Amino acid sequence: MRRLYEFLEQDTRAAGFARVALSTVLVLLIWQVVSMLVTNRLLLVPPAEVAVALAGEVEQGAMWTNAVATVTAVVTSFMVSVAIGVAVGLALASSRMLSLTGGPVLSALNSVPIIALAPLFIAWLGLGFASKFVLVIMVAVFPVVVTTEAGLRATDKQLVEAARSFNATPLQIFSTVTFPYALPFIVSGIRVAWARALVGIVVAEFFGSFAGFGFAILSASQTFDTARVLGYVIVLGAMGLAGSVLFAALERHLAPWRQE
Amino acid sequence: MSNAIRLRVEGIGKVFTRRDKPSVEALRGIDMTVAEGEFVSIVGASGSGKSTLLRIVDGLIAPTGGRVLVDGREVDRPGPDRAMVFQQDSLLPWKTVVENVAYGLTLAGVAKADAHRTAQRFIDIAGLQGFEQHYPHQLSGGMRQRVNVARALAVDPKILLLDEPFAALDAQTREIMQTELLSIWQETRKTVLLITHQIDEAVFLSDRVIVFSARPGTIREEIPVPLPRPRSLHLKRSPEFVALVDRIWTLIEEEVRAGLKQG
Ligand SMILES: Nc1ncnc2c1ncn2[C@@H]1O[C@H](COP(=O)(O)OP(=O)(O)O)[C@@H](O)[C@H]1O
Ligand SMILES: [Mg+2]
Numbered sequence: 001m002r003r004l005y006e007f008l009e010q011d012t013r014a015a016g017f018a019r020v021a022l023s024t025v026l027v028l029l030i031w032q033v034v035s036m037l038v039t040n041r042l043l044l045v046p047p048a049e050v051a052v053a054l055a056g057e058v059e060q061g062a063m064w065t066n067a068v069a070t071v072t073a074v075v076t077s078f079m080v081s082v083a084i085g086v087a088v089g090l091a092l093a094s095s096r097m098l099s100l101t102g103g104p105v106l107s108a109l110n111s112v113p114i115i116a117l118a119p120l121f122i123a124w125l126g127l128g129f130a131s132k133f134v135l136v137i138m139v140a141v142f143p144v145v146v147t148t149e150a151g152l153r154a155t156d157k158q159l160v161e162a163a164r165s166f167n168a169t170p171l172q173i174f175s176t177v178t179f180p181y182a183l184p185f186i187v188s189g190i191r192v193a194w195a196r197a198l199v200g201i202v203v204a205e206f207f208g209s210f211a212g213f214g215f216a217i218l219s220a221s222q223t224f225d226t227a228r229v230l231g232y233v234i235v236l237g238a239m240g241l242a243g244s245v246l247f248a249a250l251e252r253h254l255a256p257w258r259q260e
Numbered sequence: 261m262s263n264a265i266r267l268r269v270e271g272i273g274k275v276f277t278r279r280d281k282p283s284v285e286a287l288r289g290i291d292m293t294v295a296e297g298e299f300v301s302i303v304g305a306s307g308s309g310k311s312t313l314l315r316i317v318d319g320l321i322a323p324t325g326g327r328v329l330v331d332g333r334e335v336d337r338p339g340p341d342r343a344m345v346f347q348q349d350s351l352l353p354w355k356t357v358v359e360n361v362a363y364g365l366t367l368a369g370v371a372k373a374d375a376h377r378t379a380q381r382f383i384d385i386a387g388l389q390g391f392e393q394h395y396p397h398q399l400s401g402g403m404r405q406r407v408n409v410a411r412a413l414a415v416d417p418k419i420l421l422l423d424e425p426f427a428a429l430d431a432q433t434r435e436i437m438q439t440e441l442l443s444i445w446q447e448t449r450k451t452v453l454l455i456t457h458q459i460d461e462a463v464f465l466s467d468r469v470i471v472f473s474a475r476p477g478t479i480r481e482e483i484p485v486p487l488p489r490p491r492s493l494h495l496k497r498s499p500e501f502v503a504l505v506d507r508i509w510t511l512i513e514e515e516v517r518a519g520l521k522q523g
Contacts, residue, residue: 158346158349161350162350165318166368167367176363177352257395
């Protein structure tokens with residue numbers, strides 16, 4: 001038992017997988033026990049039934065249709081969010097004037113629950129890709145803007161001075177010092193942006209679409225098909241987890257010196 | 261060895277002016293020369309403008325008066341004829357040892373393969389073999405300073421500027437680094453201007469020690485060090501060495517006290 005505990009505490013890939021596996025098993029176990037106590041199948045279904053429902057979706061091809069709709073929309077809008085976020089962050093970091101005037105507008109926008117405007121976006125842009133695209137960008141872009149600006153501003157002055165001492169041009173200072181220094185910050189913003197993008201896409205699909213995980217969840221809950229609702233929620237959770245693990249690993253890879 | 265003057269500092273003064281704060285006069289009327297291949301140290305109380313002078317010589321900041329000449333040409337920006345080793349850690353943490361040593365060369369547009377070949381030579385000189393692919397955070401403080409010295413030497417400067425390079429190291433490591441710096445200097449024959457607050461370090465390494473007064477920094481005295489070379493650590497126990505250190509310490513003591521009062 002003690003040996004197992006020590007193994008799980010390690011900072012290795014195997015231990016990481018083991019931790020995820022262990023917590024998954026634990027959640028499934030608790031879920032199973034609770035669903036044996038709560039017998040109303042409208043409120044809760046046991047894991048096995050959810051698995052069966054998911055398998056059914058895969059067999060019918062609905063899973064594939066929904067996945068294509070959601071993944072293409074979320075991945076394209078997420079990537080565009082990252083590009084816009086980095087560009088805006090760069091602009092803010094390079095101009096004090098812009099940061100002072102644009103900064104408050106951005107933080108105001110960031111604290112408004114943009115999700116609540118989803119019906120408006122759909123009224124403006126119609127049912128389909130455009131409204132999803134804009135809504136996801138609106139929610140996902142801010143963390144990238146903020147971390148990009150912060151990362152670029154955090155640059156170690158000593159490193160800049162050393163580069164200048166070697167006659168570096170401003171462009172070389174940016175590419176060899178300022179940007180690499182900011183990169184792990186930016187990736188941490190991207191990690192948050194991915195989680196927000198997933199929420200954004202589901203909400204957009206709730207309000208207006210004919211395919212996608214959000215659409216499937218909504219239609220399943222309208223027919224009280226709790227197993228299907230939970231199934232799709234689990235798929236979304238897995239996507240969120242995968243992104244989080246991936247970007248956290250990237251952050252560690254880009255800034256190994258921060259860990260020690 | 262010729263005695264040509266490599267570095268000439270003429271009437272350098274520096275006043276820092278900042279908004280909402282009283283201006284600080286860091287340096288006043290500094291005149292000095294360093295001959296080709298000479299090893300000169302500057303000692304002085306902390307805050308006496310030593311780092312400021314080095315940054316002016318490197319071309320990182322402009323003086324408010326006077327000028328700096330390298331081989332007779334006035335300096336107004338950093339250039340490949342000078343390289344600096346900084347007081348604070350200034351290696352790029354995301355680059356390996358070999359990439360860090362090659363950094364100055366790649367900035368100058370040297371092709372990667374050539375830059376790494378040159379870097380390897382200075383890695384060998386600095387005793388860093390086997391650590392080429394390590395990252396700075398995987399090295400001890402002493403090793404990191406070797407990388408800094410190797411990085412400065414790799415661009416083949418005429419003048420090496422060292423700002424308290426060993427200040428952060430423990431006493432034993434510092435002594436080892438001193439002897440290694442001497443042997444590197446003997447091998448490469450660079451002109452060296454070193455700043456230190458360790459008087460015995462200055463005497464051990466230098467041909468000449470320049471003593472700064474407290475703020476504003478002025479040259480209090482120049483003391484030649486006529487001790488024979490090559491030098492080994494045993495020299496530090498010799499009466500001539502101890503007498504020199506003592507003399508400089510007496511000179512500097514009141515300046516340090518004055519500096520302490522200024523805060
Ligand atoms: N960029 C700067 N702006 C304002 N004052 C400075 C600046 N750099 C150094 N000084 C001041 O100049 C004086 C000399 O500093 P420095 O050259 O670092 O001394 P030393 O290296 O001898 O300890 C100090 O009083 C310091 O506070
Ligand atoms: Mg200093």
